[in-house]
Amino acid sequence: MGFFSKLFAGLKKTKESIANKINSIFVGELDDEFFEELEYVLISSDIGADATEEIIEEVKKLSKKQKVKTADDFKALLRSVMVQILNDANNDEISFPALITFVGVNGVGKTTAIGKIAHKFKNEHKNVLMVAGDTFRAAASDQLTEWAKRSGVRIVKYSEGADPAAVVFDGISSAQAKHDDVVLVDTAGRLQNKSNLMEELKKIDRIINQKWEGNHKNYLVIDATTGQNALSQVETFNEFVGIDGIVLTKLDGTAKGGIVFAIAKQFGIPVKYVGVGEGIDDLLEFNAEEFVNGII
């Protein structure tokens, strides 16, 4: 199933989808009331007050220059501006062998995302290794082990309470010995204002940089229902370990994940994957056009 159809399946379930809202407002003229309603649609998607204002100002300016008169043309212009923001982020491709560390606050769906991404790489005939670096949350490694079974990939894990850096170290040794193509490292959820936990993450990152010779990426997993706090998450995680991409999860609900526009604008960090369900196939590579279509 394609990105848009999956996304749209989710949207259809909502009683009043954003798409309907915007269609109804595009009937009118381009007056103050129109822009106020437009603001409502964008802010309701968690794009944020600042980013919304900037987007609307830019589209206003462009629409004057291009003498846009019809609602359809305006909509097309708005879409292209929004797509541009997302595509302007620095998006460098992964090369193999690759190690990806998944970081984020508690409960965003890191473990589930790893399960799905492992399956995706496995389908591309890559040798995948999971590393259960969340030694803190009760039964976290059991959960990851279940995903490893489902997708038939190897996993390196320690018992609860072990030093996550040690697990990662062993995981890398194992991957090097077996010449794995992809290493997916799970980490415990941590709130970005807990400095000791952030330091722990930095230590893990340092060990990877010392020991791993292949491509190394850090992906920040963000729950699509998150509001403006996602910016604080990106800022702090980026400061501590450097973030190369975003995995936006739980996009199958009614939340739109509009915060990624502000993330792209302020930090230039691209969205790599979106999660659209709990099944093993419910993961899609990010596509800016289709994502924007899902919002307006």
Place this chain on the structure above:
Amino acid sequence: MALFGSLSEKLSHVFSKLTKRGVLTELEIKNAMREIRIALLEADVNFLVVKDLVSKISEKCSGERVLKSLTPGQQVIKIVNEELTALMGSTNSKLTIASKPPTIILMCGLQGAGKTTMCGKLAKMLKKQGKKPLLVACDIYRPAAINQLKVVGKSVDVEVYDEGTNKPEKTAQNALKYAEKKGYDVVIIDTAGRLHINEELMNELKNIKKVVNPTEILLTVDSMTGQDAVTVAETFNNDLDITGVILTKLDGDTRGGAALSIKAVTGKPIKFCGVGEKMDDIEPFYPDRMASRILDMGDVLTLIEKAQANVSEEEAKKLEKKLRENSFTFEDYLQQFDQMKKMGNIADILNMIPGASKFKFNANMIDEKQIARNKAIIQSMTPYERRNPDVIKGSQKKRIAAGSGTSIQEVNALLKQFYQSKELMKQMANGKGRFRMPF
């Protein structure tokens, strides 16, 4: 959030010219309302709730009270704060206990909101209150979810009832019988996280509700939730007629505007907050404190309460004087470590200080283990050095590091941190009104 200055500052800027003229113009009110609107939206209060609030606040601000006030900025903040507090309900609500045991608590919410952890916290809290709780595992979907509840149950020494992947409504029903037989007086049912638009799973919850007839149906919501909080809360409330809300992960730096939105659309009270990963990290919900947090005014009340309970008045006065004179030394620092330890987690305390979000705290300031090392470093300084840290140069650092079993880097880090704290304290001591140290 560091990216946006606090509302109080923006408002004082809006009203800065006012003292000269003494009259609040329509334009100034309009500008102030704009700032309030943005602040509330940045705090993730729902767009429509904000619109409603701002029009109410605007009306109140146009009254005489503000016009004649000497500090209009603070008056406006006060009005905003009052409106927010009123909207969230004026007092905190307690857990309802069934007149005929057992009390049945049904937990529900989206994936990753923190239900399982919260079940453990509730069980521990109730146990402390002399109750005998039983945990029931009804999340049969997420891999290892039952196992997670078992580990949580073990850590709080509470039995966990499960029937593997049997139907949740059956498990819940049997758990009740088991509880009655074994004399448990509270039954806490953990359920799978689900999307509010997943009809099948929402029906499952309705069925559990039907068979167990819960005393409390608590919706667990992540405090970082954005605009969608309204849709989620509304749907859960319509489907299940929830009795209350639990806000989780409030130990983060989110402003938590979702709390306001949820209260506004459901009318249901927020009963508890999760404030950390330990099983004791649960607190009652205080609407007034939440209002201050949403406005980024700090949780001064909690801080004052904690400080009052742990710092004697004499000590506090001495400290305040030192802060004002900026004659704070390493000796005071050492004393502070001990006092803060008595007050609880230092990171929590720092977050309660108004405007504290603006300052970047050194990681070492919040790591409790590091504090023990820092204490050792200070204790390895001579009394003269503690009072005059400027004299600590290379050779002294070497001696101190050796004496405390640490490294020169750590000594340097502590010195840096000391000067940073001193700078922070200076700024707070010099600040007007809301920056005043509360102890």
